[in-house]
Amino acid sequence: MRIFAWSICFLIMNPVFSQIASDSIDYESFSGFTLEEALQSLYTNHQINFSYNPDAIQGIHVGEVPEYIKDTAGFLGWVLENSELDFEYISNTYVIFPKSEVERDAAESQSFSLNGKVFDKLTKESLPFASIVILGTGSTTTSNTDGKFTLMNVPSDTATIKITYLGYMPLEISLKNHPAGTELVCELIRQERRLPPVQILAPSHEILQIGERSSHLTFDPTKISVLPNLGENDVFWALRKLPGIRGGIDASSGLKIRGGASDQNLVMFDGITVYHIDHFYGFLSAFNTNIIKNIQIDKGGYTAKYGGRTSGVVNITGIDGNKVNPSLTVDVSSLSSSVEAELPIVANKASLVFSYRRSFTDIFQSRNYKNLFNNIYNSSIPAAGGSNRNVFDGSSEPTYVFSDLNAKVHFIPSKKDEIALSYYQGSDDLTMKFDGNTENLRRISEDQTTWGNKGGSVKWSRMWNKRLFTYGNYGISSYKSHLDAGDSYFFIDSDTAILHIQR
Helix, strand or coil, X not given: CHHHHHHHHHHHHHHHXXXXXXXXXXXXXXXXXXXXXXXXXXXXXXXXXXXXXXXXXXXXXXXXXXXXXXXXXXXXXXXXXXXXXXXXXXXXXXXXXXXXXXXXXXHHHCCEXXXXXXXXXXXXXXXXXXXXXECCCCCEEECCCCCEEEEEEECCCCCEEEEECCCECCXXXXXXXXCCCCCEEEEECECCCCCCCCCCCCCCCCCEEECCCCCEEEXXXXXXXXXXXXXXXXXHHHHCCCCCEXXXXXXXXXXXXXXXXXXXXXXXXXXXXXXXXXXXXXXXXXXXXXXXXXXXXXXXXXXXXXXXXXXXXXXXXXXXXXXXXXXXXXXXXXXXXXXXXXXXXXXXXXXXXXXXXXXXXXXXXXXXXXHXXXXXXXXXXXXXXXCCCCCCCCCCCCEEEEEEEEEEEEECCCCCEEEEEEEEEEXXXXXXEXXXXXXXXXXXXXXXXXXEEXXXXXXXXXXXXXXXXXXXXXXXXXXXXXXXXXXXXXXXXXXXXXXXXXX
16 A cells, blocks of 8 residues: 555656756757747647746847756756746746845845956056946946046946046946956957048147036147147147146246146156156256156145146146057157157066157257247347347357156056055256457357156055055155356457356
């Protein structure tokens, strides 16, 4: 009797166990089927019962079925995982039905934090102050000076992130296939200026980005070449064209922000305070445009970390250098020539940037240089009777040279740390000579003037976790200005000095 009872129980439970336990069906063979085709095959060939609405499963396709799928319940759970459908095994039948609103709302309400880094896809150069937004929400953030960012309260792992940076193509990244807990890699591609064939266009150049903070601007230095200039691509010449900034009447005015004086501005290059910010008495800035990555301008209302000035802040960030391929650039203009080198020291880890610019006005004086020098000289030293003097019309021509040097080593010892060492030096040297007669006296004078800056900085930044980022920068700089001048007076046709003045 006991044997008969166990036999009846086994016959009753066998259909259930055959569907719930592992069976011998090859579920990988359903890869590429629609869900309805797969269910029809399971019913026809294996007598597995299903209950569903054909319209509800319309459009659901079976992807590449993993090897670990060994039963029907696991197969249905895997296929319906990212859909709005669910299933339940009731009375030897798999019933497929829509998820309740409560389940969908609970799934959508789960949020998490996301950290990532924005950099140039070609050179691996980090892109600071990039804009990151979660599409469909009001959540936004900005990358730090190393291109790193953290987004809090990301609504779901299927959200889409949009990254924008001045001069680069916008990038949209879906988090659907992004592994949880890993850093989001955002590689931006620089915008290329391409014209369609047999068509001439005049597109506007997006060189300025206005930030959310009042009076805060971001300037794209790569677009300086498209602005009008007098033979030199100069960063301050471009900044003077922005609203609220002007150069003033005289050539040595620098930058006047919101009506303030030039010496009331704080100008920094990679954390180095630069006191004398121009060459050629204000005609050129003291910074080589080719090695500038980003320019942040605050025309008022800047944060407390910028102290000691009352007008504006110009914060210039230099490039970190190409960590993939070495490059060498040589530029020649009507006043100067420059060379820029980017050398990878350790691939994707460390790089060196070197830049040197020097004028050749002590060797060759172009017409442009002479006209500029005469205009500056006559506006500073008016001649008697209001007539302009040509300082190059005589035996004693002035000698003028300016130069600037930049060097930077950028090192990434780990995914959380970045270290940068920067050096800057700029100088101007002017020699003015005069040899002429005044009544019965002959006057010989020579003025030698040297002025400029030099300084260095070290920066260390660390991303401790998704919520904490620290940034430390120490910079030191100095300014020099030296004048060595002398006047000697002689009787006409005499080599004996009757008066010598040294100052």
